[in-house]
Amino acid sequence: MRKLLKPLVFLLALLPAGYLGYRTYANDLGVNPAETLQLETGEWALKFLIITLAVTPVRRLTGWNRLIQFRRMLGLFAFFYACLHFLTYIVLDKYFAFGEMMADVIKRPFITAGFVAFVAMVPLAVTSTKGWIRRLGRRWQVLHRLIYVSGVAAAVHFVWKVKVAIGEPVYYAVVIAALLGFRLVWQLRSARSVRPHRVSA
Amino acid sequence: MLIKAVPAIPSREITDEQIYLRRREFLRLAGGAAFAAAASPLLACASEPSAAEPQPSGPFSKAQLPLAGYKEKAVSTDEKLNTFDEITSYNNFYEFGTNKNDPKRYSASLKTSPWTVKIDGACSKPADYHIEDLIKPIQLEERIYRLRCVEAWSMVIPWIGVPLRDVIKRAEPTSKAAFVEFTTLLRPSEMPGQHTDALNWPYVEGLRLDEAMHPLTILAVGLYGKTLMNQNGAPIRLVVPWKYGFKSAKSIVRIRFVEKEPKTAWSVANPPEYGFYSNVNPEVDHPRWSQAKERRLPRFFQDHPTQMFNGYTEVASLYAGMDLRKNY
Numbered sequence: 001m002r003k004l005l006k007p008l009v010f011l012l013a014l015l016p017a018g019y020l021g022y023r024t025y026a027n028d029l030g031v032n033p034a035e036t037l038q039l040e041t042g043e044w045a046l047k048f049l050i051i052t053l054a055v056t057p058v059r060r061l062t063g064w065n066r067l068i069q070f071r072r073m074l075g076l077f078a079f080f081y082a083c084l085h086f087l088t089y090i091v092l093d094k095y096f097a098f099g100e101m102m103a104d105v106i107k108r109p110f111i112t113a114g115f116v117a118f119v120a121m122v123p124l125a126v127t128s129t130k131g132w133i134r135r136l137g138r139r140w141q142v143l144h145r146l147i148y149v150s151g152v153a154a155a156v157h158f159v160w161k162v163k164v165a166i167g168e169p170v171y172y173a174v175v176i177a178a179l180l181g182f183r184l185v186w187q188l189r190s191a192r193s194v195r196p197h198r199v200s201a
Numbered sequence: 202m203l204i205k206a207v208p209a210i211p212s213r214e215i216t217d218e219q220i221y222l223r224r225r226e227f228l229r230l231a232g233g234a235a236f237a238a239a240a241s242p243l244l245a246c247a248s249e250p251s252a253a254e255p256q257p258s259g260p261f262s263k264a265q266l267p268l269a270g271y272k273e274k275a276v277s278t279d280e281k282l283n284t285f286d287e288i289t290s291y292n293n294f295y296e297f298g299t300n301k302n303d304p305k306r307y308s309a310s311l312k313t314s315p316w317t318v319k320i321d322g323a324c325s326k327p328a329d330y331h332i333e334d335l336i337k338p339i340q341l342e343e344r345i346y347r348l349r350c351v352e353a354w355s356m357v358i359p360w361i362g363v364p365l366r367d368v369i370k371r372a373e374p375t376s377k378a379a380f381v382e383f384t385t386l387l388r389p390s391e392m393p394g395q396h397t398d399a400l401n402w403p404y405v406e407g408l409r410l411d412e413a414m415h416p417l418t419i420l421a422v423g424l425y426g427k428t429l430m431n432q433n434g435a436p437i438r439l440v441v442p443w444k445y446g447f448k449s450a451k452s453i454v455r456i457r458f459v460e461k462e463p464k465t466a467w468s469v470a471n472p473p474e475y476g477f478y479s480n481v482n483p484e485v486d487h488p489r490w491s492q493a494k495e496r497r498l499p500r501f502f503q504d505h506p507t508q509m510f511n512g513y514t515e516v517a518s519l520y521a522g523m524d525l526r527k528n529y
Contacts, residue, residue, distance in 0.1 A: 031291035034501045093503050110489050164399045
């Protein structure tokens with residue numbers, strides 16, 4: 001049963017992509033199919049980023065340490081959906097016009113933020129293997145704090161993207177702020193206590 | 202029942218000679234029955250709600266009244282039209298929510314009958330018009346226009362409406378009237394988006410008087426041969442095809458002639474991003490995205506080049522000598 005859990009989470013995490021694929025095939029993406037794909041993949045990237053960021057706080061609060069076994073997979077799914085999201089921009093919005101994309105990234109803060117969120121995830125995905133964890137040792141922990149950058153940049157990207165900042169983008173930003181705030185409070189608390197502690201992502 | 206005179210208007214204005222002389226141009230109903238002329242064809246609801254009849258539950262269950270006697274393709278294009286379903290399923294109408302499918306989902310309960318449009322401000326013939334009285338003296342025309350949203354998508358839409366200039370002329374604006382201000386209905390009980398502070402309610406838009414008088418500017422009351430759906434701004438909305446979509450105020454209850462540039466909803470909400478003019482212009486980017494290309498829905502790719510003034514270059518003379526980068 002325990003062995004089945006991981007494949008089960010894997011399949012669940014793949015469901016949104018599968019459903020989007022089906023909707024594309026069935027021509028069921030609405031009047032602006034490109035926008036639907038872009039919004040859905042972006043939101044799922046953000047959701048998985050949030051789920052990944054929630055693993056440590058939930059472990060701390062509940063003591064349910066087995067959760068850690070899913071963290072890498074969840075993080076990689078955040079990257080997977082971020083890749084799909086980035087692809088919708090490259091192909092559907094810009095159709096490989098790399099000059100225009102460069103201009104966007106430089107000139108447009110909301111795209112800059114999205115780009116930062118994505119780029120920050122790349123080294124995390126690359127170094128997610130056992131080999132890299134071993135090779136980097138303690139530096140792996142430090143490197144993987146880049147997910148905080150990604151989380152903040154992704155939230156900012158969504159809030160800046162909409163014309164009026166109400167509803168969903170704000171909710172996501174609040175959740176990410178809470179998850180990072182939890183870590184900050186934890187750090188401050190343990191810094192105040194004298195005992196040495198290990199930094200944890 | 203709805204065509205009775207409004208007490209506030211002196212009778213000489215209601216039987217205005219000009220209107221009387223144009224009586225042959227009055228819109229005709231399907232079938233042309235004279236009796237039907239009294240049945241207020243422009244109401245979105247097919248009949249007065251009665252206790253015995255169940256209320257319609259969704260936009261498509263609501264009968265759309267056919268419009269007839271309109272001049273077909275008074276302005277047209279050879280581009281492919283968007284379907285009725287596309288035009289009525291993907292809307293920006295923040296009074297019903299900020300998602301594109303919110304207006305279709307949440308606008309069914311909006312009552313558009315009876316509907317009065319107040320025309321006032323700097324004009325010699327201010328009046329409150331029942332919508333039928335406002336439109337009836339003017340020949341309805343089909344205008345097939347491109348609609349370019351500021352969000353870089355576009356559609357091609359067969360509106361039915363009347364030139365705004367004909368409505369304006371009847372009001373006889375005075376020399377003080379430099380701008381025209383349009384106000385959308387404020388009714389939070391039927392417009393759930395007005396419970397949020399997405400924008401300042403009511404929605405206000407504006408045009409310079411010469412823009413409002415341009416023959417391309419219309420008050421639309423119909424779409425695809427029928428009266429407007431609520432999500433498209435029933436029962437009466439502005440359509441200014443060379444400007445970004447948000448300039449075309451929906452569900453209008455007031456048209457006011459003013460001396461100063463009106464404070465429009467989007468320019469109040471975000472002054473650096475939305476100016477008063479908001480002419481479609483591929484060379485002036487929105488601060489957050491390029492306006493050079495558009496996605497002609499329902500296409501996947503954003504590869505349709507955006508044209509200056511949305512292709513309606515005949516309006517260029519309105520802006521002669523103006524810096525359109527500053528006056529965005």
